[in-house]
Amino acid sequence: MSNRGPSTPSSIKGRLRALEGGRRENETPDLRGVPSTYRGLAEPAMDKRLVHRMMAKSRVLEERLVQMTRSGDGYFWIGGPGEEAFNVCLGLLVKKGQGPEFDYLHLHYRSSAILVAMGMDVADALRQMASKATDPFSGGRNFVNHYAIKEWNVVPGASTIETQYAIAPGTALAQLRHGGDGITIVNGGDAGAAEGDFSTCLNWVSRPGRELPVLILVMNNDWGISTAGHETHGEQPIARRAEPYGIRWDTVDGNDPVASWKKLIEVLAYIRKERKPFCLEVAVSRLHGHSSSSGGARVTDETDCMVEFEARLAQEGVLSAAESKKIREGYAKALAETLLKIREEPDPDPSMVHDHTFQEEG
Ligand SMILES: Cc1ncc(C[n+]2csc(CCOP(=O)(O)OP(=O)(O)O)c2C)c(N)n1
Numbered sequence: 001m002s003n004r005g006p007s008t009p010s011s012i013k014g015r016l017r018a019l020e021g022g023r024r025e026n027e028t029p030d031l032r033g034v035p036s037t038y039r040g041l042a043e044p045a046m047d048k049r050l051v052h053r054m055m056a057k058s059r060v061l062e063e064r065l066v067q068m069t070r071s072g073d074g075y076f077w078i079g080g081p082g083e084e085a086f087n088v089c090l091g092l093l094v095k096k097g098q099g100p101e102f103d104y105l106h107l108h109y110r111s112s113a114i115l116v117a118m119g120m121d122v123a124d125a126l127r128q129m130a131s132k133a134t135d136p137f138s139g140g141r142n143f144v145n146h147y148a149i150k151e152w153n154v155v156p157g158a159s160t161i162e163t164q165y166a167i168a169p170g171t172a173l174a175q176l177r178h179g180g181d182g183i184t185i186v187n188g189g190d191a192g193a194a195e196g197d198f199s200t201c202l203n204w205v206s207r208p209g210r211e212l213p214v215l216i217l218v219m220n221n222d223w224g225i226s227t228a229g230h231e232t233h234g235e236q237p238i239a240r241r242a243e244p245y246g247i248r249w250d251t252v253d254g255n256d257p258v259a260s261w262k263k264l265i266e267v268l269a270y271i272r273k274e275r276k277p278f279c280l281e282v283a284v285s286r287l288h289g290h291s292s293s294s295g296g297a298r299v300t301d302e303t304d305c306m307v308e309f310e311a312r313l314a315q316e317g318v319l320s321a322a323e324s325k326k327i328r329e330g331y332a333k334a335l336a337e338t339l340l341k342i343r344e345e346p347d348p349d350p351s352m353v354h355d356h357t358f359q360e361e362g
């Protein structure tokens with residue numbers, strides 16, 4: 001016999017009614033998008049030329065990283081060509097700094113454009129790709145695009161997918177206690193969002209009365225290595241998974257920087273002010289396949305945000321096709337020269353292989 005006494009069909013019906021009633025009390029009927037007060041914001045205004053420059057710089061970086069697997073300058077490549085439009089906008093809108101007053105970033109391996117827009121020296125990404133001791137993120141010990149920048153609250157990225165979703169509520173909890181408008185930003189892929197860590201995140205950020213200021217991003221490229229999106233998820237869109245937790249959610253075309261900027265300024269304003277989580281699913285392309293494990297060749301059947309944005313800028317008279325080309329070529333030339341110098345930098349000393357594995361004394 002249970003503590004509640006014998007379960008009769010009518011008592012179970014009563015409990016179900018109570019549960020449903022309780023849930024409805026706290027729920028907004030439609031959790032799609034931000035509340036109306038945050039819709040249609042125009043500030044901060046988007047600087048299209050700046051966004052383009054950062055996208056071009058990021059694309060050129062990723063193309064060089066892919067090439068390095070072929071020129072013997074690096075081993076394994078994984079990265080974010082195809083995620084530049086959204087990621088550059090995000091990087092430009094991050095509140096950058098160290099400590100809970102600023103934004104924390106828990107990033108997956110396709111996030112280079114976020115860091116480029118935040119002002120990362122692209123040479124450092126080459127150093128990590130080349131496994132050089134001068135790599136400031138991991139001393140030449142981690143895969144490329146696995147960043148860790150203490151001064152900018154960029155939490156060390158792991159190769160196990162989606163673990164970042166379970167970790168992110170921790171920094172947000174510190175921010176809730178600290179006050180201010182710093183938020184936590186976590187991103188990951190669509191396939192990984194099928195893992196339990198994603199649900200853990202939704203649960204921890206939405207506890208009633210202790211909601212956390214987290215931007216939960218699902219970067220949906222419709223692939224998980226070689227598994228197509230429709231084989232992984234029955235629910236569509238994935239971001240709607242947030243709804244039963246009382247978390248607002250939305251989707252955006254991540255190949256469109258103008259739409260991405262607009263969506264981000266609304267969503268970020270909401271999270272910063274209301275101290276509530278938000279789940280945003282971003283449709284993006286995967287322009288060089290999964291990683292060098294699958295060859296890293298350029299795919300041609302997916303939308304290229306650079307091509308589309310450059311055409312748009314030319315049409316709007318913001319930047320001609322020739323100017324765009326010149327910008328890209330300039331970055332490519334500078335990066336090729338940088339690589340020549342990086343080749344001469346030292347490799348990690350074998351005696352340091354265990355450094356930073358465990359907490360050191362002092
Ligand atoms: C916990 C864990 N399981 C499996 C893998 C192997 N793995 C690496 S990437 C990947 C696919 C991830 O797909 P998605 O989450 O959609 O991200 P995408 O690579 O498409 O950006 C898998 C299964 C891993 N790294 N970690």
Ligand SMILES: [Mg+2]
Binds near residue numbers: 189190191221225
């Ligand atoms: Mg994917």
